[in-house]
């Protein structure tokens with residue numbers, strides 16, 4: 268599974284986007300350490316604020332099937348430049364992925380921006396922050 272293949276899988280996932288309100292389809296493909304790929308698309312709702320982004324769909328699918336170790340994620344949309352994850356997705360990605368993990372931000376025209384989880388959300392609030400807080404009884 269190389270970068271190009273992962274990006275192709277994000278495009279396939281994008282086709283399943285449920286976007287009757289925004290009409291803006293997004294796809295994601297999340298590669299696990301054992302070589303499995305979880306696809307995600309954005310899923311909207313008539314109660315607009317309940318939309319779930321493609322990235323979080325992919326992560327929640329993986330975690331719900333017992334996978335929590337990830338190697339890379341690709342995101343795609345029909346954007347002018349590479350599609351950039353929202354703040355909520357950056358936080359959720361940071362919960363499970365190391366700051367060094369590669370992130371491929373892409374679009375349908377074939378632009379690819381390779382970045383990392385740490386670059387997307389520097390100084391992320393992490394699970395360890397809770398246990399290190401010194402406020403336990």
Ligand SMILES: O=c1ccn([C@H]2C[C@H](O)[C@@H](CO)O2)c(=O)[nH]1
Nearest residue numbers: 289293309318320321351352353
């Ligand atoms: O990185 C992103 C940015 C936006 N969206 C979705 C949320 C909503 O359904 C639509 C418009 O914001 O795009 C994603 O899935 N991922």
Ligand SMILES: [Zn+2]
Nearest residue numbers: 320352353356
């Ligand atoms: Zn998002």
